[in-house]
Amino acid sequence: MTAVRGETRARLLDTALGLFTVHGVEGTSLQMIADALGVTKAAVYYHFRTKDEITEAVVEPALDELVAILDRAATMPRPGPRADYLIGEFVDLVVRNRVLVAVLCSDPGVNRAVDRILHGEQNVMTRLPAMLAGPDADEGTEVAAHVALAGVAMAGGSPALTGMDDETLRRHLVDAMRRQLGRPRRRDTP
The missing domain is CATH 1.10.357 (Tetracycline Repressor; domain 2)
Incomplete structure (x- = not known):
């Protein structure tokens, strides 16, 4: 379970960095990160409370x-x-x-x-x-x-x-x- 959580966290961070390069930090929302990962915003909040x-x-x-x-x-x-x-x-x-x-x-x-x-x-x-x-x-x-x-x-x-x-x-x-x-x-x- 910990390995899966670590993989999900790594994917989330990679996705966020990719979105930051296109939209900037200010222009990237938690919802955009969730959508790019194909998960709910709540799933993102599970790993991180804020952008x-x-x-x-x-x-x-x-x-x-x-x-x-x-x-x-x-x-x-x-x-x-x-x-x-x-x-x-x-x-x-x-x-x-x-x-x-x-x-x-x-x-x-x-x-x-x-x-x-x-x-x-x-x-x-x-x-x-x-x-x-x-x-x-x-x-x-x-x-x-x-x-x-x-x-x-x-x-x-x-x-x-x-x-x-x-x-x-x-x-x-x-x-x-x-x-x-x-x-x-x-x-x-x-």
């Missing part, structure tokens, strides 16, 4: 992964390897979650719904650019870190790049992010 809860649940796995990346990076004593690790892992996360990133970048309703997660205890919106810029960063480096992160997210979720395969997109995003941060590719890096 904000659904939105948080859609975003939460990627944010949990980002927190894990930050936690791992925090154990790295040297800023250079830490930045290299963050660049690669952040780009990988964006590429794996292209559809979600597109919604996050284009729909203010998502940001409002997940504000508690983004700015809560883990505070990924502060930790990530600070760790990327390094402890002794000047204002220019801090701005470059924010620009690099936002640029990778926007490009990774861009509808204009949906035809690009993941590995090609990843390679270009890593290169662009490294250039933005003044970290040219090392010769021994693939």
Whole structure:
């Protein structure tokens, strides 16, 4: 029974994300999600009380992964390897979650719904650019870190790049992010 409930919940979240990409969070109703799943609205309420809860649940796995990346990076004593690790892992996360990133970048309703997660205890919106810029960063480096992160997210979720395969997109995003941060590719890096 638990496995079926988990499968239903996963289908519900996949369906919600698909509808969010077409209609936005604001334009997607619980009834639309229920209709797309072929269930009653009450069945949706069985899993989630509000659309904000659904939105948080859609975003939460990627944010949990980002927190894990930050936690791992925090154990790295040297800023250079830490930045290299963050660049690669952040780009990988964006590429794996292209559809979600597109919604996050284009729909203010998502940001409002997940504000508690983004700015809560883990505070990924502060930790990530600070760790990327390094402890002794000047204002220019801090701005470059924010620009690099936002640029990778926007490009990774861009509808204009949906035809690009993941590995090609990843390679270009890593290169662009490294250039933005003044970290040219090392010769021994693939």
